Amino acid sequence: MRPILSIKGLSVEYLSPRGRVKAVRNVNLEVYKGEILFLVGESGAGKSTLGLTLLKLLPEGIAKVVGGEVIYHRDDGGNLNILKLRKGRLRRFRWKEVAMVFQGAMNSLNPIMKIKDQMYDVIKDHGVRLSKREAYKKIEELLAMVRLDAKRVLKSYPHQLSGGMKQRVMIAMSLLLDPKLLILDEPTTALDVLTQKNIMNVLKDIRDKLHLTMIFITHDLSLAAELADRIAIMYAGSIVEVGSVEQIFYRPKHPYTHGLLKSVPKLTSEIGKLESIPGFPPDMINLPPGCKFHPRCVFRRDICMEKEPFLQKVEENHYTACWRWRDIFGEE
Amino acid sequence: MSETLIRLYRNFFFRKILRVAVTVFIVSTLTFFIVRLMPGNPIDIYISSLMSTQGMSYQEARQMALAMFSIDLDAPLHLQYIQYLSNLIRGDLGVSITSTGTPVAKMIAEFLPWTLFSVSLSLFASFGIGVALGMVMAYRRGGIFDTILTGICTIMSAIPNYIVGILVIVFIGIQWNLYPLETMRGTYTSTITPGFTIEFIVDVFKHVLWPFITYVVCTFGGWALSMRANTISTLGEDYITVAKAKGLKESRITFSYVGRNAILPLFTSLTISFGFIFGGSLLIENIFVYKGIGWLLWSAINERDYPTMQGVFLIMTTAVVLSVTIADVLYGLIDPRVRRGE
Numbered sequence: 001m002r003p004i005l006s007i008k009g010l011s012v013e014y015l016s017p018r019g020r021v022k023a024v025r026n027v028n029l030e031v032y033k034g035e036i037l038f039l040v041g042e043s044g045a046g047k048s049t050l051g052l053t054l055l056k057l058l059p060e061g062i063a064k065v066v067g068g069e070v071i072y073h074r075d076d077g078g079n080l081n082i083l084k085l086r087k088g089r090l091r092r093f094r095w096k097e098v099a100m101v102f103q104g105a106m107n108s109l110n111p112i113m114k115i116k117d118q119m120y121d122v123i124k125d126h127g128v129r130l131s132k133r134e135a136y137k138k139i140e141e142l143l144a145m146v147r148l149d150a151k152r153v154l155k156s157y158p159h160q161l162s163g164g165m166k167q168r169v170m171i172a173m174s175l176l177l178d179p180k181l182l183i184l185d186e187p188t189t190a191l192d193v194l195t196q197k198n199i200m201n202v203l204k205d206i207r208d209k210l211h212l213t214m215i216f217i218t219h220d221l222s223l224a225a226e227l228a229d230r231i232a233i234m235y236a237g238s239i240v241e242v243g244s245v246e247q248i249f250y251r252p253k254h255p256y257t258h259g260l261l262k263s264v265p266k267l268t269s270e271i272g273k274l275e276s277i278p279g280f281p282p283d284m285i286n287l288p289p290g291c292k293f294h295p296r297c298v299f300r301r302d303i304c305m306e307k308e309p310f311l312q313k314v315e316e317n318h319y320t321a322c323w324r325w326r327d328i329f330g331e332e
Numbered sequence: 333m334s335e336t337l338i339r340l341y342r343n344f345f346f347r348k349i350l351r352v353a354v355t356v357f358i359v360s361t362l363t364f365f366i367v368r369l370m371p372g373n374p375i376d377i378y379i380s381s382l383m384s385t386q387g388m389s390y391q392e393a394r395q396m397a398l399a400m401f402s403i404d405l406d407a408p409l410h411l412q413y414i415q416y417l418s419n420l421i422r423g424d425l426g427v428s429i430t431s432t433g434t435p436v437a438k439m440i441a442e443f444l445p446w447t448l449f450s451v452s453l454s455l456f457a458s459f460g461i462g463v464a465l466g467m468v469m470a471y472r473r474g475g476i477f478d479t480i481l482t483g484i485c486t487i488m489s490a491i492p493n494y495i496v497g498i499l500v501i502v503f504i505g506i507q508w509n510l511y512p513l514e515t516m517r518g519t520y521t522s523t524i525t526p527g528f529t530i531e532f533i534v535d536v537f538k539h540v541l542w543p544f545i546t547y548v549v550c551t552f553g554g555w556a557l558s559m560r561a562n563t564i565s566t567l568g569e570d571y572i573t574v575a576k577a578k579g580l581k582e583s584r585i586t587f588s589y590v591g592r593n594a595i596l597p598l599f600t601s602l603t604i605s606f607g608f609i610f611g612g613s614l615l616i617e618n619i620f621v622y623k624g625i626g627w628l629l630w631s632a633i634n635e636r637d638y639p640t641m642q643g644v645f646l647i648m649t650t651a652v653v654l655s656v657t658i659a660d661v662l663y664g665l666i667d668p669r670v671r672r673g674e
Contacts, residue, residue, distance in 0.1 A: 055577055061474075087582075094579035102577075107570035110589050112596070112668055121588075125580045157668040173578075 003073060004181055004213050005031040005054070005098075010068035012049050012058065019285040023049040025237035026068070028311070031181070036207060036214045038224040040260070041234030042281050047217045048103070050234075051185045054215070055094055056082055072097060075180065096126055099174035101167070103186040108170050109158035115169055116154040122176050142172040145209065146202045164195035168202060175206070185217045200226055222264050225249065230317070233257050236282050236292035239311065243318035253320040253329050255297045291323070299328050348661070352653050359649040360420070360642070364413055367641050374429045374636040416642070425646070426639035430632075436643035439628060444610070444647070446519055447617070447624030450540045451609040454547035459602055461548065462555020463595060467586075469556065470563030470594075482560070485553030493550040497619035500542055516542045517621045543620045547613055555598065562594035569593070596667055600659045607655025611648045 012024035023046040031037050039047050052058050054070055065083055072080040074097070085093055102108050110118055116139075123135045130138065136154075143150040146168040158166060167187060174182055184203070188196040204227065207214070216227065224231050224245065232242040233256065241254040252258045259277035279296035282288055288295055294304040303323050311319040322328070340346050375397050382393040419426055425436035465485075469478045505513040515521075515538050524532050566572065567590060575589045614626035621627070625644060632640035664670050 057573060057577055091579045091581070094577055096579065100577050102570060102574055108574045110571045110575070110593070112592055112666075113588070121580055121584065122578050125578075125584060159669050170574075 001032040001035075003030040004033045005073070005215075006071040007031075007050075007054075008069050008071065010050070010053065010070060011066045012046070012053055012063060013066050014049075014063050015061075016285070021284045022237055022287060023063070023284060024053065027237075027239055029232060029239060029242070031213060031215060032230075033180075033213055034211055035229040036216060036227055038228040038231045039215060039217045039234060040219065040221050040224060040231055042219055044281055044284065045234040046237040046284075047219075047234055048185055051100065051183050051215070051217050054082065054183060055098055055100055056085060056090055057100075072181075092126065095122060095174075095179060096177045097179055098181045098183065099177070099179040100183040100185065101170050101174050101187045103189055106163055106166065106190060109166060111158050113157070114154070115156055115158070115161075119154070119173055119176065122173065126177055128177065139172070139176070142175050143169070145175075145205060146172045147198075148172070162195075163191050164198055167191065167195075167199055171199070171202060171206070175210070179212065181213045181215070183215045183217070186219070187216075188220075188223070189218075203227060221260055233260070236287060237284065238292070238321070240293065240322070241320045242311070243314070243320075247315070247318045251318075251329070253314045253318065253325040254293075254322045255299055255328065256293050257320075258329075259296075291321075299324055345661075348657050352650075352657055355653045356646070356650050359653075360646050361413075363642055363645040363649075364416055365409075367638050367645075368409065370633075370636065372636055374638065377634075377636050378430070420646075425643040428632075428637055428640050430635040430637045430640075436639050439640060440625065440643055440647060443623060443625045443628040446622065447626060448609060449536075450543055450622065450624060451547065451613060452606070453540065454544045454551075455602075455605055455609065457544070458548045458551040459555055459598075459605075462552040463559045463598065465552070466556040466559025466561075467563050467591060467594070469560045470567065473560075473564055478560075482557070485556045487553075488549060489551070489553035489557070491550060492615075493546055493613060494615035494619055496550055497543075497546045497616050500546055501619065504542070511542065515539060519621075519623045539622070543613070543616050543622050546616055546620075558598055558601070559594060562597055563590060566590050566594040596663075599666060600663055603659035603662055604652075604655050607652035610651035 007027055007029040010024055010027045011022070014021040014023055025046075027050060039050065041047050049058070049063070052063075053065065058065070069084075070082040072082050072093075074080060080093065080097075082093070109115070119139050120135060123130060123138075128135070139154070140150040143153055148165060148168050153161065153165065153169060161169065171187070187203075188199050191199065200223065203214075203216075206212070207227070216223070218224070221231075228245050230242065230244055231248040232239050233248070233254065234240070235256050241248065241252065241257045243251075243253075248257060249261065252261060256277070259275070262275040263277065277296055278298075282292055282295065288305075290303070290305040290307055291297070291300070291309055294300045297304065301324060307323070309321045309323045311321050312325070314320055314325065375394075378397045379390065379393040382388050382396060383390060386393075388396070416426070423437075425440070428434045428436055428439060431439065465481060469481050472478045501513070501516065504510045505516050518539055520526065520532065520535050520539055524535050526532055572585065572589055575585045580589070610625060611629075614630060616622070617624045617626035618630050625647070629641065629644045631637075632644065
C-alpha cells in the first residue's frame, strides 16, 4: 500500500512559563491511501497537536516543531515537505489536499457570515474553475450527503443552527475541494450521544461514497470500532501501539492499550466490572525517565524506568512500544 | 381602543421613540431649573459688565440693562416653565436674552454646522486611524511596535484635549511660529465671503486643521486600544484557525473574518460618539475660537443667556438619546445574532 502521509521523527514543544511542554515526541507514522486511521489517547496526549502540525497550523511563537518532518505524497508521485511550505503554497495546499474538521463545532464558523458565503469563500480563494451555479450545485450535493436541507442551511447564520448541524456543515465544507486526506479532530466530542451517532453515520456514508483517507482523532476507543481500519494509540506525546482494529481490540500488546480496552463498557460486561487505569497522565513538562507509562504500569521492571522503549514489530502491521510485551501478553 | 394601544406599545420602534421622548422631556425640565439655579442672572451679569467697561454707576447700568432686555425674570418660576414648555411644543426655542431679538433656533442653525463639520471629520479620522493601528498592534502583539504604540495610545487618551490645544497654540502658533496664529484660531477669514468658492473652502480647511488635529490626537488612542483588545480576542477564536486551515487568502481572513468581528463592538461606541458631536468639543472650540455649538454654549453660560443654554442643551440631549437608540437598532442590523425575530 502506498502511503499518503509519512510522519518521521516528529517532535513538537510548547513554550510555557513553567518550561517546555513536550506535546509530541518522536512520532513515526505512515498513513496509507484510502484507510481510516484512528489516533486514540487521553486528553493531553498530543493528538490534537499532531493533527494541527499536519496542516502547519500550530500557533506561531508558542509552539515549535523541534524535529522531524511530515511528507505528503501527491497523487502524481511528487512529495511535499509540509513543514517547509511557505505562504502561498501552504495556503493552496491546505483544504485542497488535506482538510480538517475541528473539535469546536460551536465556534468553527464565522458568526457574522451566512453559511452560503463561508462555503463560497473556499471555492473563490482556491481559484476553482466553477461557475457560480455549478459551485452551488456542488455545495448542495455535499450538504445533501451530510443529510442537511441545503435550502434552509445555506441562508442561515451559524447561530441559527444546532451543534450537530454546524458540525455537518463543517464536514460538507471540508469536502468542498475534494481533498485527498481528511483530518477529523474529535468531531463528535462536544455533541450529545444521538448527534454523535448521526455524525458517525454521515462519516460512514462518506467513507463508502468517496473512499478518501481519514485521520480520526478521538479519546473514545469505542468510536474506532465503528469506523477504523487501523488504530494508533498515543500516550504522553508518542505512539505506544499501532495496529489494525482486530489487532488492537483482540490482541493488544501494550499495557496502556490493554487498560484502555478494559475501561470501555461492553454490552456483555457485568455491572461493576469496568476498570480504570490507576494514576494520572504524566506532567508533560517533567516527564518520567524510561517508559512514560511506567508509573502507572503494574508490569514494570527496572528496564522500564531506565530506557524508553521504541516501537517493535509484533506481527505484520502491528507494533508496540513496550519492553515486556512478550512476557505480559505472549507471542501470537 | 385599548387593544390598539397595547399593539402600539408592543411595536419595537414605537417603544424606542416613546423612550426618547420621555428622556428628552425629563432632561429639558431638569436643565430648565438647573440653569436658573446658577448664581447671577443675565441682567446682573450685564449690569456688572456695563459698570466695569463703561464706568457707569449701578443705577444707570440697571436702567440701561432693563431697557435692553425685555424679559421679566421676576415672574414665578412655574409660570416661566409652563411658558417654556408651551413654546417648545410649538417648536419655538425662544429668543436669546443677550443677543437681543435673535431666535435661539436661528443661532443654533448658524453655529451647529461648524461643529458638525469639524467634529464629524475628526471623529471619522480618529476612528479610522484607531481601528487600523489597533489591528496592526494586535497582529504584532508583544513586538516593539506594539509596545511603543500601546504606551503612546494610553498617554494620548489620558491627556485632556484642552491641554493639547493650549500646547499647540503656545508652541506651533507662538514659540516656533510654524503656523499663522490668525488661521489657527477662528472659523474662517472674515474678509472672504462664504460660499462654494475654492478660496473659501481652502480657508475653511486651513482653519479647521488644528482643532481637528487636537481632537484626533486625543481620541485615536482610545479607539486603537479597544480595537487592539477586540482583535486579539478575535484572533483566538476557533473560526480564525478554521479560516486558515481552509486556505483562505490572508487579506480575506484579516478583513472578513478578523476585522469584521473585532470592529462590531466599536460600532456602538462610534454611533454614540456621533450623538456627542452636537455637544461639540466645548473646550477645543473655545481655545481655537472655533465658532461652533460648543463656543455658543460657552458664551451663553457666561452671559446667563437662559433660552440659548436651554436650546443648546435640548439639541445635545436629543442627539445623545437618539444616537444611543440608533446604535441599538443599528447593532441588530450589523450583527445577525441580535437581529430580532426571524
